[in-house]
Amino acid sequence: MPILKLPGLIDPHVHLREPGAPHKETWDTGTAAALAGGFTCVLDMPNNTPPVVDATALSAKDRVAREHARCDYGFHLGANEENAADTAALAPYTVGLKMYLDQTFGPLKMEGLGALIAHARAWHPDHPLLCHAEGRTIAAAILAAHLAGRAIHICHVSRKDEIELIRAAKEQGIRVTCEVTPHHLFLTDADIPAIGPGRAEVRPRLATAADRDALRANLTIVDCFATDHAPHTLPEKDSENPPPGFPGLETALPLYLALVDAGLLTLNGLIERVVTNPRRIFGLPEQTETWVEVDTAAVWQVHGADLFTRARWSPFEGWTMRGGVTRVVLNGKDAFRDGTIVAAPGSGRNVRKSINEMSLRGAS
Amino acid sequence: MPILKLPGLIDPHVHLREPGAPHKETWDTGTAAALAGGFTCVLDMPNNTPPVVDATALSAKDRVAREHARCDYGFHLGANEENAADTAALAPYTVGLKMYLDQTFGPLKMEGLGALIAHARAWHPDHPLLCHAEGRTIAAAILAAHLAGRAIHICHVSRKDEIELIRAAKEQGIRVTCEVTPHHLFLTDADIPAIGPGRAEVRPRLATAADRDALRANLTIVDCFATDHAPHTLPEKDSENPPPGFPGLETALPLYLALVDAGLLTLNGLIERVVTNPRRIFGLPEQTETWVEVDTAAVWQVHGADLFTRARWSPFEGWTMRGGVTRVVLNGKDAFRDGTIVAAPGSGRNVRKSINEMSLRGAS
Numbered sequence: 001m002p003i004l005k006l007p008g009l010i011d012p013h014v015h016l017r018e019p020g021a022p023h024k025e026t027w028d029t030g031t032a033a034a035l036a037g038g039f040t041c042v043l044d045m046p047n048n049t050p051p052v053v054d055a056t057a058l059s060a061k062d063r064v065a066r067e068h069a070r071c072d073y074g075f076h077l078g079a080n081e082e083n084a085a086d087t088a089a090l091a092p093y094t095v096g097l098k099m100y101l102d103q104t105f106g107p108l109k110m111e112g113l114g115a116l117i118a119h120a121r122a123w124h125p126d127h128p129l130l131c132h133a134e135g136r137t138i139a140a141a142i143l144a145a146h147l148a149g150r151a152i153h154i155c156h157v158s159r160k161d162e163i164e165l166i167r168a169a170k171e172q173g174i175r176v177t178c179e180v181t182p183h184h185l186f187l188t189d190a191d192i193p194a195i196g197p198g199r200a201e202v203r204p205r206l207a208t209a210a211d212r213d214a215l216r217a218n219l220t221i222v223d224c225f226a227t228d229h230a231p232h233t234l235p236e237k238d239s240e241n242p243p244p245g246f247p248g249l250e251t252a253l254p255l256y257l258a259l260v261d262a263g264l265l266t267l268n269g270l271i272e273r274v275v276t277n278p279r280r281i282f283g284l285p286e287q288t289e290t291w292v293e294v295d296t297a298a299v300w301q302v303h304g305a306d307l308f309t310r311a312r313w314s315p316f317e318g319w320t321m322r323g324g325v326t327r328v329v330l331n332g333k334d335a336f337r338d339g340t341i342v343a344a345p346g347s348g349r350n351v352r353k354s355i356n357e358m359s360l361r362g363a364s
Numbered sequence: 365m366p367i368l369k370l371p372g373l374i375d376p377h378v379h380l381r382e383p384g385a386p387h388k389e390t391w392d393t394g395t396a397a398a399l400a401g402g403f404t405c406v407l408d409m410p411n412n413t414p415p416v417v418d419a420t421a422l423s424a425k426d427r428v429a430r431e432h433a434r435c436d437y438g439f440h441l442g443a444n445e446e447n448a449a450d451t452a453a454l455a456p457y458t459v460g461l462k463m464y465l466d467q468t469f470g471p472l473k474m475e476g477l478g479a480l481i482a483h484a485r486a487w488h489p490d491h492p493l494l495c496h497a498e499g500r501t502i503a504a505a506i507l508a509a510h511l512a513g514r515a516i517h518i519c520h521v522s523r524k525d526e527i528e529l530i531r532a533a534k535e536q537g538i539r540v541t542c543e544v545t546p547h548h549l550f551l552t553d554a555d556i557p558a559i560g561p562g563r564a565e566v567r568p569r570l571a572t573a574a575d576r577d578a579l580r581a582n583l584t585i586v587d588c589f590a591t592d593h594a595p596h597t598l599p600e601k602d603s604e605n606p607p608p609g610f611p612g613l614e615t616a617l618p619l620y621l622a623l624v625d626a627g628l629l630t631l632n633g634l635i636e637r638v639v640t641n642p643r644r645i646f647g648l649p650e651q652t653e654t655w656v657e658v659d660t661a662a663v664w665q666v667h668g669a670d671l672f673t674r675a676r677w678s679p680f681e682g683w684t685m686r687g688g689v690t691r692v693v694l695n696g697k698d699a700f701r702d703g704t705i706v707a708a709p710g711s712g713r714n715v716r717k718s719i720n721e722m723s724l725r726g727a728s
Binding site: 140 | 465476477478480481499500501502503504505506507508510511523524525526528529532533536
């Protein structure tokens, strides 16, 4: 059995849905899915219900994550039209400020130019600023950040025009980084009928084969891979008003390894995109005594019902994957082994300060 | 009678509607309005019916302008989703390439990032590129031009966020120029009820008093004044589906002079914005033996019915203006004198080569 040993993977973009929608995912089930997929650290997005845009909501998420997370984690703070002046105080407890500039799931979408500029200026230039932006909005976000003298991270780039724009910006020394998802690297709009129209809803949408090919052709300027793990239940996805989003934590690594097998990426290049670069971009501590063992010869079929995610479905249903995580060691202890989650809820650590610990200390 | 002598004014942004909609305006009536307003050169926009996006449409406009224009003129070419590869050949006959990136009058609006980038790259960096863009789209257009290594001109900037963004870009040495209209400098959304909701429709929309004040406070970075003279008939403006646009050529100069009277601008600063800068930005020839005489003490009331524009209305109806054009000399000849248009239709000159002359020469 050929075993590949990798550092613990970092997923800079997940939606663990708790608090607000624990029927879709919880910190318990979501971090179990992370470990099963080889991820030892996940950075969680702020579009919860209510959205994580202030200390109250951040504190509530911190409490539930602290009690239930099985792997390490960080929280992205949400930007909205009103909170630009208030985010700086929350920076020590968060891994980034997320701006939703285009259509997405949840109420966090910001309109117009003003709030974009206000956040680009107000958020400390040393703290990560990231955005959901598509098309021209990516160009607008890059300029706003550039004029504010700061870097920006573009989430889930999905289209040819976009990745080529980011390439051009990087080539001129503009401080922009980006991530792409496994689904935009492996699925296209041609897959929508087979997946089903509701299940295939995702933002950014599945794009064309030319877009997918352009992402693959520009991997040299893709800084991170990110699952954008965004679980919804099957009844929700099959409803008349299907919410956008795919679960992705448990299917990502074999797809990433397939890029290596295809010669599109070296193994070191993969490690940069799932460990080194996310750590650098989001300023994460190194995870010591932490690794993942992968049986690179293992062949398995994706069955949503077998997954740890509470969503229990996958857009890759029925796909044959090569490469199975056999063991995850986190902080010197077995966290996942031979199909079983070993890490207990609450064993995961916040990669930043806990806002609740700080409050307690402040009160003592 | 205190007479102020000015160089002939240049309006870099007018819609003379012919061919396509001569009931709104013609080259005859539109250039008569220009001369009555002190303008000796107008640059005409491409959103005719059909739009001026190719040699055929440009040739048709050239023919009618050549026969009927009473003042000098140039043509902006229209960008669309398909013609990026074909515009370069038309550059010698045009004064700029106009991209409609946000909602406007006519069918020329381009969606998405791809066409914006394609045009920014394909249009020669020495030829003027201009755009109708609002809000974030301005930021996107500036970045696209910057990455293509070229300048861009932003038409009719109307809001605080926008002018401040352009200021920030200029301060960082990015090659962007801009224009503002008299109506955005003098009217706000508070004027809409008095003007009437249909008549007040314009793109960009009339904005807030704070926006108007920000434009006035940032005149140092406004390169040009432009009327965006966009005539529609009163029945059209008072209809259930009023098209956006104001006539503006005959009311602009007194409003510009009012900015000087208010101490917001020097007279030299005004001349820069209506003569020197438009000439430089759009690469126009100097108009020799050409000047305008203004009775700076003349006080008159705006009555749409008295105007030369075929639209025969004004959003400034009933306003008391100070400053009246008494004489316009163009190319050594009287073109307007004491209320009468003297210049004959066809006496105006194309500031570029004529596409039709070129064809004739090519055929000889």
